Amino acid sequence: xxxxxxxxxxxxxxxxxxxxxxxxxxxxxxxxxxxxxxxxxxxxxxxxxxxxxxxxxxxxxxxxxxxxxxxxxxxxxxxxxxxxxxxxxxxxxxxxxxxxxxxxxxxxxxxxxxxxxxxxxxxxxxxxxxxxxxxxxxxxxxxxxxxxxxxxxxxxxxxxxxxxxxxxxxxxxxxxxxxxxxxxxxxxxxxxxxxxxxxxxxxxxxxxxxxxxxxxxxxxxxxxxxxxxxxxxxxxxxxxxxxx
Numbered sequence: 168x169x170x171x172x173x174x175x176x177x178x179x180x181x182x183x184x185x186x187x188x189x190x191x192x193x194x195x196x197x198x199x200x201x202x203x204x205x206x207x208x209x210x211x212x213x214x215x216x217x218x219x220x221x222x223x224x225x226x227x228x229x230x231x232x233x234x235x236x237x238x239x240x241x242x243x244x245x246x247x248x249x250x251x252x253x254x255x256x257x258x259x260x261x262x263x264x265x266x267x268x269x270x271x272x273x274x275x276x277x278x279x280x281x282x283x284x285x286x287x288x289x290x291x292x293x294x295x296x297x298x299x300x301x302x303x304x305x306x307x308x309x310x311x312x313x314x315x316x317x318x319x320x321x322x323x324x325x326x327x328x329x330x331x332x333x334x335x336x337x338x339x340x341x342x343x344x345x346x347x348x349x350x351x352x353x354x355x356x357x358x359x360x361x362x363x364x365x366x367x368x369x370x371x372x373x374x375x376x377x378x379x380x381x382x383x384x385x386x387x388x389x390x391x392x393x394x395x396x397x398x399x400x401x402x403x404x405x406x407x408x409x410x411x
Contacts, residue, residue, distance in 0.1 A: 171362065173301045175251055175277040180227070181363050182252035185289040188231060202231070204325050204398045205294045209235040211402040212292060212323030219244035223315065225278050226250055226296020228260035233271065236292065240328075247272045249281060250296075278317070279307050286317045287379035297377060298367040305377050311386035323402035325386040328373040330396035374399040 170177050207230065215222070218241050224232060227248035242322060250256055253275050260273075274281065279300075291312050300308060312322055378390040378401045386405040 169374040173299065173304060174365065178299050179251045183254035201295065205232045206235050207378055207393055208290065208292065208294050208323050208400055209230065209239050209327035211400055212290065213321040213404050215240065215321055215344045216319045218242045219267045221245045222288040222290035222292070223283065223379055225301065228255045228296065230379060232294045237391060243270070243406045245270055245272060247274060248371060249276060249278050251277050279304060279311065283315045285314050288315045289317055289320050291316060291322040293324040295326055297324060297374060298371040306380050309346065309377065309384055312381065313386055313405065318405060318407040323400065324374065325400035326371055326374055327368045327399035328371060328396055328399040329369065369401070372400045374401050377401055
């Protein structure tokens with residue numbers, strides 16, 4: 168009771184406990200949209216400027232974006248996955264990505280407390296991790312992305328969002344706040360942890376505020392809505408010195 172749901176240790180506990188069932192839960196309860204949105208997140212990212220690009224997947228979870236990345240950019244040099252949950256990464260490597268392991272490194276850490284080197288990334292991507300941060304943490308994340316990207320480096324991030332203004336929003340919120348928790352209680356062990364994922368999503372709002380924070384750090388940013396605003400994303404580039 169009274170726990171800070173954005174405290175890194177709390178977040179780690181939620182996703183460690185969810186890890187074995189997260190992929191199935193996410194796919195079914197989003198009617199498959201999460202997979203489509205990951206693909207769109209990759210499509211929105213500008214192409215890295217060099218071959219053999221190396222970069223970070225932040226809040227990487229089960230690494231479901233990696234096949235889309237490697238399909239679009241088949242000459243990527245390496246992906247370094249950063250996630251606070253060892254359970255999520257173990258799930259990724261055991262069930263999904265063992266044959267890609269030589270191209271994927273893993274750092275188990277709170278992204279915001281990590282010491283990722285400055286100007287070390289040709290790209291940064293993140294899918295469905297933004298919701299686990301509050302506004303102050305989003306500001307720190309924006310600063311980190313601006314710091315780790317090389318000049319000319321690119322980024323793309325996406326998150327489930329509140330589709331304000333959509334005429335079907337009441338049904339969407341009913342699905343998120345009533346139907347999913349009911350399914351979780353009836354069919355899933357650890358339902359309270361999956362319910363927390365819904366709480367993070369409803370608290371998030373949209374990626375518009377993250378877009379503003381990234382612009383404050385001098386990044387070129389495009390904000391996008393997907394499926395009537397049920398997901399929102401940001402993508403762009405860090406300018407080169409000569410661009411200024």
